[in-house]
Amino acid sequence: MKSGSTSVQIQPPTYRNLITILSIDGGGIRGIIPATILEYLESQLQVLDGEDARLSDYFDVIAGTSTGGLVTAMLTAPDKNNRPLFAAKDIKPFYLEHSSRIFPQKCGLLGLVGRLLKSLVAPKYDGEYLHKVIREKLGETRLDETLTNVVIPTFNIESLQPIVFSTYQAIGTPSLDARLSDICIGTTAAPTYLPAYHFKNQFKQGNIREFNLVDGGVAANNPALVAINQITKQILDENPDFFPIKPMDYGRFLVISVGTGSSNGQKKYSAEKAAKWGIFGWLLNGGSTPIIDAFTQASADMVDLHISVVFEVFHSKENYLRIQEDTLTGTAASVDVATKENLNKLVQIGQSLLKKPVSRVNLDSGLYEPIENGGTNEDALKRFAKLLSEEKRFRELK
DSSP: OOSSOSSSOOOOTTSOSOEEEEEEOOOGGGGHHHHHHHHHHHHHHHHHHOTTOOGGGTOSEEEEOTHHHHHHHHHHSBOTTSSBSSOGGGHHHHHHHHHHHHSOOOOHHHHHHHHHHHHHHSOSSOOHHHHHHHHHHHTTOBGGGSSSEEEEEEEETTTTEEEEEEHHHHHHOGGGOOBHHHHHHHHTOOTTTSOOEEEEEEOGGGOEEEEEEEOTHHHHSSTHHHHHHHHHHHHHTTOGGGTTOOTTOGGGEEEEEEOOOOOTTSOOOOHHHHTTOOHHHHHOBTTBOHHHHHHHHHHHHHHHHHHHHHHHHTTOGGGEEEEOOOOOOGGGGOSSOOOHHHHHHHHHHHHHHHHSBOEEEOTTTOOEEEOTTOOBHHHHHHHHHHHHHHHHHHHHHO
């Protein structure tokens, strides 16, 4: 469902009923949670359309930040047969295989002390294995070669401004048409955990643009709104692919936003304790990094609140599905505790989340509450899979 690409022959999206968006939050190893959700969604599409069905066949835009950006690239990068490099069912095994080497765990008191001392003067992890794996998997594939449009936010620490790597922008701004591997290393460079990433992108006629990037979660840990904004800009710029859809026609948007879990429903820090923190207190507390937790979760929740309000105002709330577990505790709430026990726990959390009732954020409390007669997240994903399948068939008939 990509426009502007010569690598994929798809019916022009002018012949559409819906604009379809998939969004995946950042969250380190907690990417296992959305991986489990997406595996189920793709399996339901395969029930309807055959075992070759892949998520990139159904979404106009797939957006992801940090670990979600990596998942986005894996789902949309082409293999030698011009099909997705990874099926959704392959994402979870990827995390289970590689997480312990991306975030090596040093055991015992000496290991803990060593990690704490290192984190005071350098990133907690060197990122070398992560960079190696990303480059091996994604190779030389560039942004404009993805099988559908992608949106991956990053943050440029040189200018202190977000940089959104989007297929739409890459077409009009060649300097942004970078290798997916570089983009993914940049968007996963979480401050205090992994080193910031500098790279040079050579584009048309030998021109070079330099980037100095850190984790996209600094700007947009939940990239759903960024994806909607990218499409809205295309509509405002009168991109013929979106005629005759209007910018505020939210009844035509179908959005699935998958979180990596949060501790919103739990008591994690208190003002009484935080009032005594200095720089080190905000950076290190009980094995976590409160300042990082605060800005990434606040960013994700504000996006959800905004989209929920807008879709409700335009009587389209059934077109927006947010799947999020907000009761994480202990190591499950971490982004880097990559022990076998914790990784398996995250798999179980993702599987349990499928069975939980569909929930929406309470606009007053900020907590997720079950929707009356809304069914489970599995039920909702089945319904959305049917809508996605019908939309795909509708376009193929035009």
